Amino acid sequence: MAPNNDNDDDTSLEKYNVDWTGHYRGSSSIVVRPKSTEEVSRILSYCHKRRIGVVPQGGNTGLVGGSVGIGGEVILSLEKMNNIECYGKKDGSVIRADAGCILEELQNYAAKNGNLVPVDLGAKGSCQIGGNVSTNAGGVYYYRYGSLHANVLGLEVVTPTGDVLNLGYDPVSHLKDNTGYHLKHLFIGGEGTLGVVTKVSLRCPPLPVSRGAMWVTCASLSDVVRVLTLARTDHLNEILAAFEFMDRDVLELVRAAYPSIRFPLDIGNVTPATTINNDTIIDPYSILIETHGSDNNHDREKLESFFECIMEEGLVVDGVMAQNLGQIEDFWKIRELCNPATAAMGYVYKYDISLAAIDFDSFIHDMKVRLIDASHDQQKAASSDKNLICGNWGHIIDGNLHCNIVSPNSFERDSELLKIIDEGIFEEVMKRNGSISAEHGLGQYKNEYMTRIKTPSTLRAMYDIKRVFDPHGIMNPGKYLPEPSAESSPE
């Protein structure tokens, strides 16, 4: 069977060849959109025999170039496999779906059954659950509901030889099934390099009956960390669902890009706001806290006592509690605009790192020092008068920092500058024993770091695993693992 090139015309290939970032571009001339596991199996088997590279593609919303080709590979889009099949009608606590289901549709479906899909991220309107699983997506409720390694109960995957592996998916996905090896975890975050995830079953907790939120600002990151500790342990504890931080630099970009946006503290706040030209001065650090619980009164009491405590201890400059669901959404809107606001101002060098929360402060400081130097060099070279802007936000409760470096008014990536920033980030992360990828993954961007962050024996084991499933190396070639060097080759 030859793969069926079912595109209407060539122009339609564009959306499959360019990803969300606009930066990563493949040159595939064939896109296949199978409608069943059986078709995926036939496609992979065909390509395996002929050594044809295959790039599995979900919503194409990744940030490391993992979902487009590096050359002319076949794109295998999962978009036509999008059935949702609920198991356990009584409580809907297990949801089973095809890999191509849009995350938001899955969320809506689960919500109708009173359940929450335990992964949520900005791209939910276009990302697919298979892509979420393959990239081990994190998101804003990770602290509360856990990783996909915690929540994926089963997978169906197709390996390059065309074998369909039923990894706890069929006929029923159990919360507990201790008949290993637990192979599904290789495909969670495997970025399509071992096979194609075709079906996913997820554990879904009950939809929270009560949602609360609070927006507070702090003068320093050490205060943010103390607020975080108090929220996690003493006050919000079991109702804490999200704890996000944003720094002034990124919120100034949000205000610049979306001038009509009202910030939570522009409206109702504890201390009178300082304003310049009618704009409230943005405090150094803003925190968005969300709670999920089952009793509105209890949750409100907890939030109020928490707020009193952090005010009394002088940890926050200002704060406001959401009075209704609409205000919670308004808070999140600001947080969600961080990403597009940076993108609106110029080319964004995006980083996604793990650090101990207490190290965020010195990391950001040291990166800014590096950027001042880089800006000076760049200005000399490009006669630009714009400094690089370093805007930071992220899931500080997970130790996950999204560090975004914006080159204002320049929408092209500068390869020289990229190298400088990449290396700066890498050094500052390593110095603090961090991880260079908290949730974005490796793709074709971070893969070259693997030899620097993994020991030779660990890397060798990874190559061995790759060979087990994909002996001809057809799956997502040129990504994830770097080309093996002599020393990391099999003995």
Add this chain to the structure above:
Amino acid sequence: MAPNNDNDDDTSLEKYNVDWTGHYRGSSSIVVRPKSTEEVSRILSYCHKRRIGVVPQGGNTGLVGGSVGIGGEVILSLEKMNNIECYGKKDGSVIRADAGCILEELQNYAAKNGNLVPVDLGAKGSCQIGGNVSTNAGGVYYYRYGSLHANVLGLEVVTPTGDVLNLGYDPVSHLKDNTGYHLKHLFIGGEGTLGVVTKVSLRCPPLPVSRGAMWVTCASLSDVVRVLTLARTDHLNEILAAFEFMDRDVLELVRAAYPSIRFPLDIGNVTPATTINNDTIIDPYSILIETHGSDNNHDREKLESFFECIMEEGLVVDGVMAQNLGQIEDFWKIRELCNPATAAMGYVYKYDISLAAIDFDSFIHDMKVRLIDASHDQQKAASSDKNLICGNWGHIIDGNLHCNIVSPNSFERDSELLKIIDEGIFEEVMKRNGSISAEHGLGQYKNEYMTRIKTPSTLRAMYDIKRVFDPHGIMNPGKYLPEPSAESSPE
């Protein structure tokens, strides 16, 4: 280097050769007790070169014969590697420890830092964290805090070639590190067949400030399931920590084995207890519910409103709330006596299965019918007048049933009877799309089922993984995977 046989005398081998069940017995004459990863590496490398079988051994508390040899393998005991190294002093939320640490000691250490080790089970006084990880232990708080796949942040493992793999353990274990492959999951529940887990880091949630508990009884399993659903979704939700059920059969064994034990409803209860000879009649099903929260008043209100609701809806026969921590411990004591009480009455055929909670009822019924037949046959053969007793308890909230079949007054395993019960359990589980091992694992007991529960391609992938790490098959031989047949051999 020759492995150092550091036993004082031969008699001391007994405890390494016989496991907790007393049934599985190896004939090892060499036990090595390395004190460091380096020593583990040298031992494995030595055995690998000489094709000597090695059995990694933790607390020897497993139930499927995974931790003793099938013959004269070298026993590699982790008991001398038991340092606890806390990371993140500020909040102690990540605990790092050698594999040989006793679980309870780890729990106590974490508690001093205000944290909870997210795994807890009856054997905590002797089981080791490395064994917990290697067997993917579940336990009573699994629903609330998640599996070890969710909570293990990093592992250090040694493979048979002597390679030390640092799988997210050193230098810092991050909540998020998305630089895959996520190999640690192969060793979680790998039962020592791929290598030896030497170090473990775990995510530890805050120790609950407020603990509550309730003991209620139901007339039917369908009522138990309705109580469960209400607890999970509407009433206890985010504070629900454990939901255990016990049936009358097992509680009658507890009373018989421990006549002085007072049951919660013997003391204070809602409806006057019916008694016969001063013994309260035990209701058909008992439920132990525990809550973990951060506010005593809130939790008590939730428990009370929940109790009112289930009483009003007529779902429970009777119930009592624990008034203090001592009473919570008393409730758990009953639950923990289920295991020794069955063992005190005769040989126990132990099963640990996953089913949808709504299927527990018909499963138990159908098993009892099978057992009546088996008892009749056995009585004919053995002139015994004792019927087999089927006592059931378990983590019904996880769909996890511990089905224990006791052969009264006979403490020897009857191989004929074993075969009959094994097959009965297997058929009844398969009929309901269940799993034959929810948490106990495979060992040398369940491994032969693998060809019946995994597809050939999945099994083939497992053999391939095994060969990657353990090409000579020295690690825990004769366990986990069955001997490969011709059809499951590599192509």
